[in-house]
Amino acid sequence: MPTTSANPLTPVIDRTTLRLPEGEYVNQTVPKDLIVLHYTAGSSARSVFNTWIGQGSGSVATAYVVDLDGTIYEFFPPGCWAYHLGMKERNPGWYHDRRSIGIEMVNVGPLRPDAERADQLNWWPNDYSTPYCLTSETDQYTRGVFRGCRYFANFPGAQFESVQSLVDHLCREYKIPRVLPPRARRDEYDARYFCGFQGIASHQNFRPDKFDVGPAWDWSRLGI
Ligand SMILES: [Zn+2]
Known part of the structure; x- marks a missing residue:
């Protein structure tokens, strides 16, 4: 069952249904100054879980997956980390994977x-x-x-709302700057700029070959 909280500012987070066991992420707590939004290129949070489980150490994963109905699944403790950027350059010791909290949104792409x-x-x-x-x-x-590409699957309203509350919650908890990249940079790949960026970015900023989060994601829905 989802964990509920009396604090209305705290989003409802399901920490049990789709939980990766220790060994499927790096169980090492790291200070965080970055949130990276992704989408799954799939149709459900369960299918993401099934893809990620059983990889062992060296796992690809993100701490959160937000399903189409807005359900927030915590896959592992967000202070820990896993490989989610796939950056081979400008990423010594997986520095940017470690300093960031990844949020995957279910979306076919x-x-x-x-x-x-x-x-x-x-x-x-x-x-x-x-x-x-x-x-x-x-x-x-x-x-x-x-x-x-010219067409991109939309994100449902419930998903936008959950991601907004999750981002706000993580910014408060981890003292991550609640800022977006300048409008002109949001769609850009620019490793030099984003390796120094603190706040909320997306995978397309760190990899030139990635489509997430693309033009269907409305940044204004984060209320920042
Ligand atoms: Zn991604």
């Missing part, structure tokens, strides 16, 4: 028009042949050119 049905958008399984929605279902996706 980029969409592409079906090869035979121009009114259908697909997501990535089986070479982008898996139906996601119709082009007429404009509440399901966002148009925008980003790293060669």
Whole structure:
């Protein structure tokens, strides 16, 4: 069952249902000055858990996964760390993985028009042949050119609300600056800049080949 709190500022966090055992993350407490938002390129928090469990040490994981219905799962204690950036340069001793708290949001990611049905958008399984929605279902996706893609699955309102409350909570708990990158930098890959950034950033800022969080993520919904 989710853990509830009497403090209305504290989000409801489920710390038991999808919990990685010790050994599936690095059980070492590190000061935090950065939150990195990701999305899963999948359809549920459970599928992320199933992918990550059993990797042993050297695990890829994030402390939090926020599901489509807004449920916040804590996968491991957020003061600890796991590999989540995949940066091979400018990351000595996995410095940026260690100093950051990763939040994965369940989202299928980029969409592409079906090869035979121009009114259908697909997501990535089986070479982008898996139906996601119709082009007429404009509440399901966002148009925008980003790293060669043009359509991106939307984030539900409940998910935005949960991520906002989780970010606020983590900024308070870990004294992470509650600031966003300058608007002009939010979509950019710029390792030199972001390696010195403290606050709330996203995976696309640290890797030129990543799509998360993309143009469907509305930064203004964080209320910062
Ligand atoms: Zn990512």
